[in-house]
Amino acid sequence: MIITYVNVLKAIADGAALDVGRTVHSSAIMDGIESDVFVGSMLVHVYVHCGSLEEAYAIFNNIPSPNAVTWGTIICGYAEHGLGTEALLLSKKMQENGVEIDQGLLVAVLKASESSSCLTQGQSFHALAVEWDMQHDELVGNALISMYATCGNLDDAINLFNKRPHRSTMAWNALISGLASQSPDYVHGREALTAFWQMIQVVQPNEITYMSILKVCSNLCALNQGNMIHAHLIEGGLRWELKVGNALIAMYLKCGNLEYASCVANTLPSWDIVTFNTVIEGFGRSGLVKQALHLFDEMLRNNIEPNDSTFISILSACSHDGLVEKGHEFFELMKLHGIGPKIDHYDLMVDLIGRAGYLNEAEDFLETMPLTTDFVGWMAMLTHCNRLVNVDIGRRSFSVLVKMDPSNASSYVLMSNLYADAGMLEDAEKLDNIRKSTNGAIKKPGKAFIEIGNKVHEFSVGCRGQDLSGPVYAKLQELRSQLKQNGYKPHINMAQGRSSKEEESMLWEHCEKIAIAFGLINTAEGSTLRVSKNLRVCSDCHDATKAISKVEKREIFIVDTYRVHHFVGGQCSCQDCY
């Protein structure tokens, strides 16, 4: 009977049939074997596979003597569903319980470390693997490479990879997807691209390789690389599935190439929920909000049930177009679809309401929401206070933010800018001094990327290093005087006790401007530039790029974490709503 249950549950897990799983679960209870370690482990697996972690954990908790497989299944489940902290807690509990270690379990705890970006834990599990002499196992080795790459320890990832006697597709994938998953910092995206082109010389890539590397192209806005990989995919004759198709669509959308995105979308035999979510999100990101809303209806007509990501996409689409009423409607609609809004959805509503200018209403929304507010929500609040120069609400938001995370500099910077815009220079300066004296209040360094030909170049703020040769500097100077004659005014913040000349010079060290100047002098006249940015584009760079697009007669895309900005003839597709 146990063997029958195991086989049936395996089939259910493969088909992700949650309802059937629950039925079989109840009959296991009636047969009195739900806490048998084999049946129980498979039940855990079923619930994990269907995304119902609460139920999975309840079963797990009911198994009197869970074994390595049981522990591995529940730990992996948490790790793969983005609950890294919980996965790590379980890993420690597992060690305390003295479970016998096997390869699968090591893979699980390494994934837990990776999922919580906890390098020190990962290293201690690496030591555990060595202790049990399992570090040479193929799967353990891959998990190690992936963990080191994801936790930002590039050297160890590459070292382990190089030491492998046989580098399988899976090992390459561990390296590449690890490097790719650095997003949204995508510090190692360029290294991932290099690894990909090396890889295809020696082994056959598979769907997972393509999905990872296409994500890198999306993050870097590397359209040429993306195109080449697309071509390679077709030539390779790999029978690619919907998942690769979805990654291609996402890549073209992120690069602002809606035409190619549609081409791929139209060749797919059918769309799944990820395709819909991807296109809805991508359309919203490019400002095609009507089309995004239309696709939502079409999704329902196709009997595809929206999930919480769908509503993330649709709410942010509404936000991009200032559709407050629509946003509220969708927020209620998701409840009707049986999806409880999560903190991300509430944060998007705050952004949506604030963006439309209703600051009081947004603050009310934050204060009365049934979930505990988080940094993102109050940050959205402060962003809009800053934009609309509302010192009162801005101050209140700021004090919440500082309590939540005193070491995050972005709240200080926003508040200080807000004071400065309100003419309260002393308060601004005071705050800047506090920020500088607060240990560790560091602003995430801005980075911009631009692809010229097949090479992706990286720039950081103020980098006057090897990348920035004389001609780029000269171009920046030229733009600086040219733009002023064409109506561009530098966004000078008089706080921090600097002169306006110094302030203005600093604006010209922003990485977006450097990337654009580099692009202008290294590409043919009239060709399109695509720049990606790891943060939101600043208001000054946004205005400057509008002017540049006119003066230089160039189409310019800046893809930031928020949306695709398409500059043509002095205007941006976001209509200055950024």
Add this chain to the structure above:
DNA sequence: ATAGGGTTAG
């Protein structure tokens, strides 16, 4: 006898 690469969103 039971698990074990990854897509969208934030």
